[in-house]
Amino acid sequence: MKQRLTPQDLEDWDRMARTVSRRRSRGRVFGRDLPVAAPFAGPPAANIPVERTDPVAQLLAAAPVRRAAVVRLAPVLVGVQPHGLDTATWERFRSGKLKVDRTLDLHGRTVQAAFHAFERFLARARFDGLRVIEVVTGGGGPGSRGGAIRHELPAWLNLSELRPLLLAAAHPHAANSGSVRLLLRKPRDDRGPR
Numbered sequence: 001m002k003q004r005l006t007p008q009d010l011e012d013w014d015r016m017a018r019t020v021s022r023r024r025s026r027g028r029v030f031g032r033d034l035p036v037a038a039p040f041a042g043p044p045a046a047n048i049p050v051e052r053t054d055p056v057a058q059l060l061a062a063a064p065v066r067r068a069a070v071v072r073l074a075p076v077l078v079g080v081q082p083h084g085l086d087t088a089t090w091e092r093f094r095s096g097k098l099k100v101d102r103t104l105d106l107h108g109r110t111v112q113a114a115f116h117a118f119e120r121f122l123a124r125a126r127f128d129g130l131r132v133i134e135v136v137t138g139g140g141g142p143g144s145r146g147g148a149i150r151h152e153l154p155a156w157l158n159l160s161e162l163r164p165l166l167l168a169a170a171h172p173h174a175a176n177s178g179s180v181r182l183l184l185r186k187p188r189d190d191r192g193p194r
Helices: 007-017 055-062 087-094 111-127 146-157
Strands: 102-105 132-136 166-170 179-184
Touching: 087 166, 102 111, 111 132, 111 146, 111 179, 146 166
Parallel strands: 102 132
Antiparallel strands: 132 179, 166 179
């Protein structure tokens, strides 16, 4: 027996369908050219609830990004000097001579809870104008979630909404892979003429 959709179901479906776009695809399938979808214009602003007390929402809402102006950044790799960072600053950061401003300990959290805590921590650190932060994931011993969190952290660093906040990442010591220090970018407003 089929159930009929209620008017509320139809309204919910319509609202969700307006936020979905076709994936762009260039190439050929079975000898035929694939159509290229139009660029996604984004959902209507009125449909996006933003809680003003959330630092992540404040940070992302404070600096709207135009899709045409988005620049692809190289991925942040832990322990690898990024392009554009001078060697003297990298060495000071990598060797621990730059003071850690704030630390987040993710021990004992699920991966999902750790991600949300990391996202809020990073946004708050940027909002507060911090330069160097440290994230402790743990070593990942038997029965520990630290291994899963430690494994996921490099992917989190390169998420499209978080990557623009970061400049570099390094372990505080070669033998300590359960902790990662992050060098944050300075906000654009603080930068002088280049």
